[in-house]
Amino acid sequence: MQYRVLMRVNGRPVERETEPRTLLVHLLRDELGLTGTHVGCDTSQCGACTVLMDGRAVKSCTVLAVQADGHEIVTVEGLADSVDAALRYGGLHPLQEAFARAHGLQCGFCTPGVLMAGADLLSRNPDPSEADVREALEGNLCRCTGYENIVAAVRLAAELLRERQQAGAGRPAAHAAGGGD
Amino acid sequence: MIAEAFDYERADSLEAALAALARRPGAKVLAGGHSLLPLLKLRLAQVPLLVDIDGVGELGGVRVEDGDLVVGALARHRDVADSEAVRRGWTALAQAASHVGDPQVRSRGTVGGNLAHGDPASDLPTAVLLFDGVLTVASGAGLRQVSARDFWLGPFATALGEGEILTAVRMAPLGDRAASAYRKFPHPASGYAVVSVAAAVRLDGEGRVAEARVAVGGATYVPFRAAAAEAAMVGVRPDPPACREAVADLFAGQEPAGDMYASADYRAHIARLYAADALAAAGAAAAAG
Ligand SMILES: Cc1cc2nc3c(=O)[nH]c(=O)nc-3n(C[C@H](O)[C@H](O)[C@H](O)COP(=O)(O)OP(=O)(O)OC[C@H]3O[C@@H](n4cnc5c(N)ncnc54)[C@H](O)[C@@H]3O)c2cc1C
Ligand code: FES
Ligand code: FES
Numbered sequence: 138m139q140y141r142v143l144m145r146v147n148g149r150p151v152e153r154e155t156e157p158r159t160l161l162v163h164l165l166r167d168e169l170g171l172t173g174t175h176v177g178c179d180t181s182q183c184g185a186c187t188v189l190m191d192g193r194a195v196k197s198c199t200v201l202a203v204q205a206d207g208h209e210i211v212t213v214e215g216l217a218d219s220v221d222a223a224l225r226y227g228g229l230h231p232l233q234e235a236f237a238r239a240h241g242l243q244c245g246f247c248t249p250g251v252l253m254a255g256a257d258l259l260s261r262n263p264d265p266s267e268a269d270v271r272e273a274l275e276g277n278l279c280r281c282t283g284y285e286n287i288v289a290a291v292r293l294a295a296e297l298l299r300e301r302q303q304a305g306a307g308r309p310a311a312h313a314a315g316g317g318d
Numbered sequence: 319m320i321a322e323a324f325d326y327e328r329a330d331s332l333e334a335a336l337a338a339l340a341r342r343p344g345a346k347v348l349a350g351g352h353s354l355l356p357l358l359k360l361r362l363a364q365v366p367l368l369v370d371i372d373g374v375g376e377l378g379g380v381r382v383e384d385g386d387l388v389v390g391a392l393a394r395h396r397d398v399a400d401s402e403a404v405r406r407g408w409t410a411l412a413q414a415a416s417h418v419g420d421p422q423v424r425s426r427g428t429v430g431g432n433l434a435h436g437d438p439a440s441d442l443p444t445a446v447l448l449f450d451g452v453l454t455v456a457s458g459a460g461l462r463q464v465s466a467r468d469f470w471l472g473p474f475a476t477a478l479g480e481g482e483i484l485t486a487v488r489m490a491p492l493g494d495r496a497a498s499a500y501r502k503f504p505h506p507a508s509g510y511a512v513v514s515v516a517a518a519v520r521l522d523g524e525g526r527v528a529e530a531r532v533a534v535g536g537a538t539y540v541p542f543r544a545a546a547a548e549a550a551m552v553g554v555r556p557d558p559p560a561c562r563e564a565v566a567d568l569f570a571g572q573e574p575a576g577d578m579y580a581s582a583d584y585r586a587h588i589a590r591l592y593a594a595d596a597l598a599a600a601g602a603a604a605a606a607g
Contacts, residue, residue, distance in 0.1 A: 138325045157326030157368065158358075179319050181356055184422060193396070193425040199355050200426065203326050204348075204372065254421065276420025 142206040146171070147215025155202050162186045162197040164205075165212055173213040173249045177278070184277035187250035188212050189219075194257035196276070213249035216256060224301045231297040232256060232290075241290030243281035251277045255291045263299055265292065321358035325367040332483065335371050336458055339481040342367045347483060349392060349431035352423055377430070377485055380404060387411075387449075387489045391430025395442075396421070398429060407491050409603070410498035410516040410596075414445035417502045419509055430484045433469070436476045438575075439510035443470055444535030445500060447543060448516035449489035457482045470540040496520035496529075497603035501592040503536075505579060511536035512580050513589045517596035519556050521604045527551045532565070532593055537574045537585045546570035547593060556601025561594040568593055 139154045146169060153168060165171045165188070177185035179198050186198040189211040211219050217230040226234050232252050235241065242248045251274060258265055258273035265273065270291045271284070279287060325342075329335035339345050345367035348354060357363040371377060371392065378392040380401045387408050389398060398404055399416035418424055418432070418441050432442045433453065443466075446453075451466040455478060464477050466487075471477060478484060492498060498518035505512050514535040522528040530551035535541040550564035568590050576582035 138323070140326055156323065158321045158323055160320075160359075179359070181352070181423070184420070187422055190425070194422050195425050196422045199352060201326075201351065201355065203328075204351060204370065206328075207373075257421065257425075273421055276422040 140203050140206075142202055144205050144208055144210055146210045147212060148218060153202075157201060157203050159202045160198055161188070161200040161202045161205050161210070164202040165197060165210070171212050171214050175246055175249055177246065177250075182278065183247070184250040184254060184274075185247055187253040187277065189253055189257060192257070192260060194254045194276075211253070211256075213252055216252060219256070220298075221305070223305050224298060226297075230256070230294075231301070232259070232294040235290045235294035235297060236287075239286055239290035239293050241282070241287045247277060247279040247281075251279065251287055255294065258291065259295055259298060263295060263302075265295055267292065319359040319361075321355070322361060322364045324358070324365050326370065327367060328370045328373055330373050332374055332376055332456055332485065335369050335374060335483060336456060336481065338367070338369045339483070340458055343480075345369055345481075347371055347434070349428040349434075350394065350426040351431075352419070352427040353431060353435045353437065371483065377483075382407075383488075385491055387491070388486055389429050389489075390486050391428060391434075391484050393429045395419075395424035395427050395429065395432070399424060408445075408449060408489060408498065410448055410500040410518065410600075411442070411445040411489070413500035414441040414502075414514070414516065417441050417500065417504070417511075417514075429487065433487065434476060434478055434484050436470055436472075436474045437510070438473050438539050438541075439505075439508075439512075439536050441500075441502065441511060441514060441535070444511075444514045444533045444541045445516045446487055446489070447535075447541050448498065448518055448531050448533040449492075451487045451489045453487045454485045455482050456485050461485070467543070473539050492518055493520055495522075495604055495607070497600045497606075498531075499596045499599035499603065501596040501599075503588050503592060513537050513585055513592060515589060515592040515596045517593060517600045519551070519597060519600040519604045521556075521601070525555060525605060526553055527556055527601070530556075530564075530597065532568070532597065534568065534572075534589055534593065537569075537589045538572050539575060542572055544568045544570070544572075544593065547597075551597065556597055556604075558594065558598045561597040561601070562590075564597065565590045565593040 175185040177183035348368040532544040546567040
């Protein structure tokens with residue numbers, strides 16, 4: 138059986154015929170060439186395959202492509218564009234920038250998944266404590282870093298985001314258009 | 319890993335889902351997929367047809383109705399864990415939901431799927447049993463109500479018949495001067511409960527226990543209410559030593575199960591410690607108002 142799916146991936150509409158058993162991660166990697174989303178375990182444990190589905194972090198090895206029909210997916214390739222240009226630096230999302238600055242990765246295999254889980258956290262909690270970050274990353278395994286720098290990088294990203302949002306809010310008329318008052 | 323091929327149908331109403339299940343023997347409901355898809359991928363299960371109920375709006379939501387908490391089958395673990403109303407009035411349920419897997423699992427997994435799967439190591443059945451939940455089950459013949467005490471029949475066996483759909487679970491409030499708490503001893507690798515305990519305490523005007531409830535999960539093939547411990551709590555002040563004494567007979571009439579990771583004796587020991595802790599926490603929260 139083939140099933141037609143229509144979803145938005147990184148802001149662009151995507152339409153495909155797919156077998157119902159196709160996993161979302163395979164549609165992303167093999168059909169769309171978005172190989173930034175990794176497969177570490179394929180058994181829902183490691184979080185390397187984490188993407189945002191309607192803004193929430195999910196493990197794309199445990200979602201069927203047909204379940205994503207009608208939904209909004211963001212992968213690591215779309216992370217930077219998911220925020221306002223004024224919040225980016227060198228084309229990077231603050232999370233990506235912070236991981237580079239705070240050495241939040243070694244081999245980098247787990248990193249795309251960690252970034253997406255971090256993005257879900259920061260969308261709900263602009264100032265997470267160390268414990269908040271560790272809890273939010275419970276579903277992401279890293280074999281290299283020992284997590285210390287990952288946690289520091291997510292907190293640095295939160296700080297960068299807050300700073301830039303405040304700076305943005307202070308800029309005259311930058312975002313005031315249509316605000317009413 | 320790729321599952322054996324199956325057909326897929328998306329239902330946009332409860333009626334359509336029931337009809338689709340009835341048309342195809344062996345067809346299964348797909349909710350969050352976080353128990354079913356791992357089984358299909360490992361080819362431990364095989365299905366001719368999955369009926370996806372994710373789009374059935376009437377099955378979603380967490381709401382308070384005439385004072386009772388009504389959790390729709392499609393409510394995600396995350397929605398339950400984050401709900402202010404649940405955290406305040408049905409604390410043990412919110413805590414149980416926040417202990418399920420990890421954040422990604424809680425984004426997708428549903429309450430209905432968790433209850434219907436019937437895994438003895440699941441978190442939510444223990445909490446639903448604590449609150450004397452009433453489960454609504456739909457079939458072609460209409461709706462029926464099943465009490466939590468009658469819903470789980472054995473490992474992965476429930477009162478759901480072929481082609482039936484769990485639509486919601488309803489839980490009455492504990493009342494004034496009452497509170498609840500959940501404690502879980504997770505398996506270090508899988509994160510599932512080796513033992514979990516949900517407890518609730520209601521106090522009288524003098525700060526003594528008027529009513530206590532204890533539900534134990536993970537230690538037996540289906541979660542159970544520890545009647546002897548509940549009775550032993552009545553009339554006492556719920557401080558830690560009194561709670562430890564009250565749970566001495568936690569397993570009265572029950573047979574704790576052992577496995578490669580935890581022997582039956584070890585499970586029973588841990589369950590008593592966690593039950594005393596959950597009771598004391600519920601008692602303290604009830605006293606604090
Ligand atoms: C990595 C990982 C860790 C996990 N850790 C835990 C944990 O610590 N504790 C825990 O409790 N759970 C855990 N789970 C399981 C998780 O809670 C599942 O989400 C849940 O058990 C099943 O819900 P679902 O919506 O995903 O159901 P599905 O997988 O879609 O369905 C599960 C079963 O229930 C049936 N079903 C689903 N909905 C209904 C319905 N409304 N009516 C009738 N039948 C229905 C399906 O046909 C299927 O047989 C974990 C899962 C994963 C992948
Ligand atoms: S590849 Fe999906 S969780 Fe590991
Ligand atoms: S950086 Fe290598 S696995 Fe995390």
